[in-house]
Amino acid sequence: xxxxxxxxxxxxxxxxxxxxxxxxxxxxxxxxxxxxxxxxxxxxxxxxxxxxxxxxxxxxxxxxxxxxxxxxxxxxxxxxxxxxxxxxxxxxxxxxxxxxxxxxxxxxxxxxxxxxxxxxxxxxxxxxxxxxxxxxxxxxxxxxxxxxxxxxxxxxxxxxxxxxxxxxxxxxxxxxxxxxxxxxxxxxxxxxxxxxxxxxxxxxxxxxxxxxxxxxxxxxxxxxxxxxxxxxxxxxxxxxxxxxxxxxxxxxxxxxxxxxxxxxxxxxxxxxxxxxxxxxxxxxxxx
Amino acid sequence: xxxxxxxxxxxxxxxxxxxxxxxxxxxxxxxxxxxxxxxxxxxxxxxxxxxxxxxxxxxxxxxxxxxxxxxxxxxxxxxxxxxxxxxxxxxxxxxxxxxxxxxxxxxxxxxxxxxxxxxxxxxxxxxxxxxxxxxxxxxxxxxxxxxxxxxxxxxxxxxxxxxxxxxxxxxxxxxxxxxxxxxxxxxxxxxxxxxxxxxxxxxxxxxxxxxxxxxxxxxx
Numbered sequence: 264x265x266x267x268x269x270x271x272x273x274x275x276x277x278x279x280x281x282x283x284x285x286x287x288x289x290x291x292x293x294x295x296x297x298x299x300x301x302x303x304x305x306x307x308x309x310x311x312x313x314x315x316x317x318x319x320x321x322x323x324x325x326x327x328x329x330x331x332x333x334x335x336x337x338x339x340x341x342x343x344x345x346x347x348x349x350x351x352x353x354x355x356x357x358x359x360x361x362x363x364x365x366x367x368x369x370x371x372x373x374x375x376x377x378x379x380x381x382x383x384x385x386x387x388x389x390x391x392x393x394x395x396x397x398x399x400x401x402x403x404x405x406x407x408x409x410x411x412x413x414x415x416x417x418x419x420x421x422x423x424x425x426x427x428x429x430x431x432x433x434x435x436x437x438x439x440x441x442x443x444x445x446x447x448x449x450x451x452x453x454x455x456x457x458x459x460x461x462x463x464x465x466x467x468x469x470x471x472x473x474x475x476x477x478x479x480x481x482x483x484x485x486x487x488x489x490x491x492x493x494x495x496x497x498x499x500x501x502x503x504x505x506x507x508x509x510x511x512x513x514x515x516x517x518x519x520x521x522x523x524x525x526x527x528x529x530x531x532x533x534x535x536x537x538x539x540x541x542x543x544x545x546x547x548x549x550x
Numbered sequence: 551x552x553x554x555x556x557x558x559x560x561x562x563x564x565x566x567x568x569x570x571x572x573x574x575x576x577x578x579x580x581x582x583x584x585x586x587x588x589x590x591x592x593x594x595x596x597x598x599x600x601x602x603x604x605x606x607x608x609x610x611x612x613x614x615x616x617x618x619x620x621x622x623x624x625x626x627x628x629x630x631x632x633x634x635x636x637x638x639x640x641x642x643x644x645x646x647x648x649x650x651x652x653x654x655x656x657x658x659x660x661x662x663x664x665x666x667x668x669x670x671x672x673x674x675x676x677x678x679x680x681x682x683x684x685x686x687x688x689x690x691x692x693x694x695x696x697x698x699x700x701x702x703x704x705x706x707x708x709x710x711x712x713x714x715x716x717x718x719x720x721x722x723x724x725x726x727x728x729x730x731x732x733x734x735x736x737x738x739x740x741x742x743x744x745x746x747x748x749x750x751x752x753x754x755x756x757x758x759x760x761x762x763x764x765x766x767x768x769x770x
Contacts, residue, residue, distance in 0.1 A: 496621060533623045535760030546626045547552040 284322060284503040286528040292319040294361075295457060295487045296341060301355035303336050303345060310336050311521040314355070316506060323479055323488045325498035325529065328508030329544070333521025334491045337508070338459050341489060342378035343371045376403065379450030383462035385442035387434035387449070392417075392426050395434045395445055399453035412452055419485075420448035421478050440471025447478065451486075458482065460490040464497065476501050495545055498529065505532040507541045555620050559629060562612055563689075566633050569605035569640045570685040574678050576602065576647040577743065581674035583651060584667060584736070589658050592651040602644035609637045628760060632753040636688065639746040639753075643681065646739040646746075653732045653739075660729040666716050670733060673709045673740040676702060680747035688754045696751035700765040706744035713737040 296318040303311045311333035318324050318341075326334040336345070343364065345351040357364040364374065376399070387395050396413045399405075405412065413430075417423040422444040426437070434445055443463060450458055460479075464472040479488055479501045492498050498505050506526040512519045525532065525541045536542045543549040579595040582588065613634050616622065622630050680702045687695035714737065717730035748765055756762040 495623075499623070534627065536624055542624050545623050547555065 284528070285530065286504070289319050289322050289503050289528065290317075292321060294318070295320050295359065296364075297356075297358040297361070298340075299356045299358075301337070301340060301353070301357060303333070303340065304352050304354075305348070306350040307352075308518060309520040311508075314523045316523060316526045318487065318489060319504070320487050321483055321485075322503040323483050323490060323501050324504045324506065325502035326489070326491045326506050326508060327493075327495055327498050327544075328521070328524075329510060329549075331519060331521065332508035332510050334506075334508045335461055336521065338461055338489060338491050341457065341459055342375050342380055343369075344375075344380065346371055376453045377455055378457040378459060379453065379455040380459040380461065381443070381446050381450055381463050383465050385439060385446050385466070387437070387442050387445050389433070389435055391431045392434050392437070392445060393430040396448050396452045399449060403453060405453070416448040416452035417445075419451050419482065420444045421474060421481070422448055438471070440467050440474060443467060443471070443475060444478065447475075447482075451482075455486065457487045457489065460488065462491055462493060465493060472497070495533075499533045502529045505529040507532065507536075507538075507544060509540055509544070552620075555616075555622075555626075558612070558616055558620065559622075559626060562609060562616065562630070562633050565605060565609045565612065566637050566640070567685055567689060569602055569609065569637060570681060572598075572601050572605065573640050573643045573647070574681050574685075576644055577674060577678040577681065580647050580650040580654070581671055581678070583654050584670050584674065587654065587658050587662060589655050592655045592658075595651040596648050599644045599648045602641060606637050606641035606644075609633065613637075625757075628757050632688075632757040636750045636753045639749045643743045643746050646743050650736050650739045653736050657729050657732040660725055662729065663716075663720075663726065666713055666730065666733050669709055669713045669716065670736055670740065673706055673713070673737060673744075676706050676709070677740050677743040677747070680706070680744055681750075684747040684750035684754070687751060688757070691754065691758050693755050693758050696754040697765060699748045699751040703744045703748050703766075706741055710737045710741040 294317045298317070299315050301311070301314040302309060314337060326337060328334050339345045339348075340353055340357055341359075341364075345353055353365060359374070359378070363369070388398060390398070393413055396416050397409050400409060400412050414423060414427075417426060422441060425441060426432075426445075434442065437445060443466075447458070447463075464475045467475065476497065479490070482488060483503075490498075490502065504526065505528075507524045508521050509524045510519050511522055525536060525538045527537070531537075532541060533545055536545060540549070576595055576598055579591060579598065583591040583595060613630055616630055620626075680699055683695060683702065684699055686692070687699070714734055717727070717734050720726040720730045752762065752765055755765075
């Protein structure tokens with residue numbers, strides 16, 4: 264190699280890791296969710312109104328916004344978790360690969376297999392590490408070697424090396440960060456298409472948070488990831504697309520509901536947002 | 551919201567403006583030194599550059615801390631980046647003034663030629679004006695004023711070429727040629743100060759629009 268010859272580096276990969284995908288790259292990817300005019304109300308009171316956006320395959324999409332802006336309500340619409348909340352009503356449409364997610368023919372249990380969810384607080388079952396991951400495949404009667412499936416899921420969740428010698432130990436003995444990765448492994452074991460994460464790292468220390476964020480970068484090669492986060496820098500680090508939600512209060516102060524303010528490439532949201540409300544929020548001038 | 555952060559940003563910007571005002575005084579100093587061939591004033595300008603350097607290094611350090619502690623984004627990030635770049639441009643203008651002062655000292659034992667001195671003084675005054683315009687445009691986030699710097703820079707470039715042409719005429723006079731060659735370098739220093747003022751204008755445009763674009767293509 265001569266002195267002036269540049270080393271061979273896959274610059275597109277570096278660019279993707281360091282800046283995320285740009286909007287046109289994201290929009291070229293298949294639509295996983297197509298949301299139109301979505302609203303959610305609880306006992307007749309609107310919590311979220313008029314949300315329209317698309318989520319694309321093999322991307323990380325982040326929802327950010329102040330408390331009460333409806334971002335957690337919104338993410339729960341993607342696997343019909345709001346069905347389980349008494350008094351909740353969803354209007355508008357959510358298409359999942361072009362099919363109406365809220366059609367009567369849709370099996371909500373099957374939807375929740377395809378669209379897994381990880382919550383803020385790690386919630387492993389009080390069972391062994393192995394049984395936590397094996398639970399879903401067993402219940403669903405999935406074919407093939409259960410042991411292989413468990414190992415594969417734990418490897419993908421970057422937990423295998425830490426637990427392979429103690430699979431029969433109780434899951435509750437793991438650290439918080441390990442428990443959260445176990446919950447991710449549990450979601451992966453049933454071969455989902457999408458992983459929803461509602462504040463997945465907010466209860467974790469910075470090192471565990473970094474591992475979860477690294478994992479998101481890895482997992483988006485095979486899955487579509489949607490994340491709600493309070494941590495704006497986390498959205499900036501992991502997401503390709505970011506949606507900013509805000510709260511509007513009725514003039515008479517009687518009600519408040521969430522709205523989608525801006526949805527764009529994460530790089531755009533954190534460098535030159537189009538809407539002043541987004542700029543005020545990401546720069547900390549509001550909320 | 552983020553009161554302390556806003557105060558830090560305000561302090562950064564004030565530090566940059568102060569460095570800019572100091573460099574304008576340096577430019578005024580070298581203009582007077584050229585006009586009067588005052589060697590002592592040249593030494594003062596050279597020593598005075600520490601003031602510019604100190605402010606630039608303080609600005610750079612503060613920016614490092616703000617980036618580390620406050621992780622600015624969007625308009626705040628653009629402001630911090632624009633200040634970092636613009637601060638460096640100001641520091642370089644100060645260095646150009648030092649070079650002009652040294653060259654003026656070096657040629658002080660030689661006879662001056664009035665036409666060239668007048669040309670250089672004219673360039674210097676235009677440069678001082680450009681720096682002031684660049685600082686005001688930055689402070690007011692005024693893109694139109696910033697773009698106007700390009701037109702002012704054309705005049706400096708033209709004066710630079712005139713000085714060069716004038717010195718070419720000294721080719722048969724060894725002493726005049728020695729003096730003239732040094733003045734070509736002085737003219738070149740002023741020309742660079744003008745370019746740096748345009749650079750600050752470009753940073754202003756970036757700060758406002760979020761897109762960086764050079765006002766002129768250097769290949770033309």
